[in-house]
Amino acid sequence: MAILITGGAGYIGSHTCVELLSAGYEIIVLDNFSNSKPESLNRVKELTGKDFMFYEVDLLDRIGLEGVFQNHSIDAVIHFAGLKAVGESVSIPLHYYHNNITGTLILCDVMKKYGVKDLVFSSSATVYGMPERMPISEDFPLSATNPYGRTKLMIEEILRDLYVADNSWSIALLRYFNPIGAHESGRIGEDPNGIPNNLMPFITQVAVGKLKELQVFGSDYPTVDGSGVRDYIHVVDLALGHLKALERVVSSTGVDAFNLGTGTGYSVLEMVADFEKASGRKVPYKIVDRRPGDVAVCYADPFKAKNELGWTAERGIEDMCKDSWRWQEKNPNGFETKVLIDKNNK
Numbered sequence: 001m002a003i004l005i006t007g008g009a010g011y012i013g014s015h016t017c018v019e020l021l022s023a024g025y026e027i028i029v030l031d032n033f034s035n036s037k038p039e040s041l042n043r044v045k046e047l048t049g050k051d052f053m054f055y056e057v058d059l060l061d062r063i064g065l066e067g068v069f070q071n072h073s074i075d076a077v078i079h080f081a082g083l084k085a086v087g088e089s090v091s092i093p094l095h096y097y098h099n100n101i102t103g104t105l106i107l108c109d110v111m112k113k114y115g116v117k118d119l120v121f122s123s124s125a126t127v128y129g130m131p132e133r134m135p136i137s138e139d140f141p142l143s144a145t146n147p148y149g150r151t152k153l154m155i156e157e158i159l160r161d162l163y164v165a166d167n168s169w170s171i172a173l174l175r176y177f178n179p180i181g182a183h184e185s186g187r188i189g190e191d192p193n194g195i196p197n198n199l200m201p202f203i204t205q206v207a208v209g210k211l212k213e214l215q216v217f218g219s220d221y222p223t224v225d226g227s228g229v230r231d232y233i234h235v236v237d238l239a240l241g242h243l244k245a246l247e248r249v250v251s252s253t254g255v256d257a258f259n260l261g262t263g264t265g266y267s268v269l270e271m272v273a274d275f276e277k278a279s280g281r282k283v284p285y286k287i288v289d290r291r292p293g294d295v296a297v298c299y300a301d302p303f304k305a306k307n308e309l310g311w312t313a314e315r316g317i318e319d320m321c322k323d324s325w326r327w328q329e330k331n332p333n334g335f336e337t338k339v340l341i342d343k344n345n346k
């Protein structure tokens with residue numbers, strides 16, 4: 001079975017490629033490297049000992065995308081490709097709407113043309129907006145508080161309308177909570193451009209000496225220690241959730257949303273303490289004001305994915321911290337090599 005992975009060179013995409021190849025799937029990777037590096041795909045080949053076709057194509061390039069569908073008999077698509085920085089989306093909303101939504105519209109139109117109607121979509125817990133209670137289940141009200149979140153919400157609605165118009169589609173909407181960690185080899189991991197927005201890559205860059213100190217955004221939230229609480233999930237568990245969702249979409253029809261989270265929340269200060277214990281490194285920090293737009297607490301009810309996909313997260317916070325540190329320590333400057341050694345793109 002041949003699976004097209006859009007955004008397959010990215011953080012979650014590359015980890016999902018490793019698990020798909022290890023499970024015996026044939027994969028075709030498409031990426032434009034706007035927020036990833038070719039080296040990550042070299043490492044995927046190294047880790048799995050498997051080769052795969054890769055195309056440096058942007059989803060907005062319909063001709064290039066059709067070429068991929070003409071060259072391969074694709075059975076299903078896992079769609080990661082998209083811009084995902086909340087703050088950036090506020091400053092350049094049109095770029096986010098065009099890249100994320102138009103790109104998805106073109107992808108779905110080309111899928112339809114070539115009779116490919118099984119899709120796993122990378123959504124986000126951000127579609128829950130500011131929930132009134134915890135834990136969050138899939139039937140909670142949906143809203144968005146920034147253009148990035150609105151692209152995810154709009155794409156979910158577009159995909160639901162697509163199924164209403166054609167019941168032969170099979171779509172899984174995967175709502176990620178907070179992905180962190182890295183493959184246990186330390187050979188692939190999160191490699192953000194510039195100063196990290198997210199907590200864990202910021203912590204690891206402080207620990208490795210690239211950044212001076214962590215700014216803790218707020219200590220006056222109604223939480224165990226006043227700092228924000230989130231549902232951190234190991235990226236390998238997240239990748240394995242995609243394989244379960246893939247099994248579902250190729251064997252059924254319909255549109256369904258699933259939370260991919262652990263169901264457990266950790267505060268920022270707990271994460272710092274757990275990371276220091278797991279890595280043996282100090283993480284100096286300073287408490288500063290809350291970050292606008294942050295919610296106090298956010299964690300999943302993961303029951304539906306367990307019940308309907310047969311998936312639960314298995315890796316704990318110690319694994320997440322140890323694996324995050326191993327990746328950073330082994331790769332202080334992320335993926336440095338720029339050239340894909342055996343680029344297959346046509």
Ligand code: WQD
Pocket residue numbers: 084086123124125126176177178179197198199200202214215216217218227228229230268291294
């Ligand atoms: C986690 C906690 C911060 C950085 C975001 C996106 C979401 C999804 C995951 C794409 C919060 C605190 C953070 C720092 C800090 N991305 N923090 N200092 O905001 O929960 O979710 O990433 O789908 O859409 O919104 O993740 O890692 O930015 O923050 O104190 O330097 O760490 O306040 O409590 P977030 P995060």
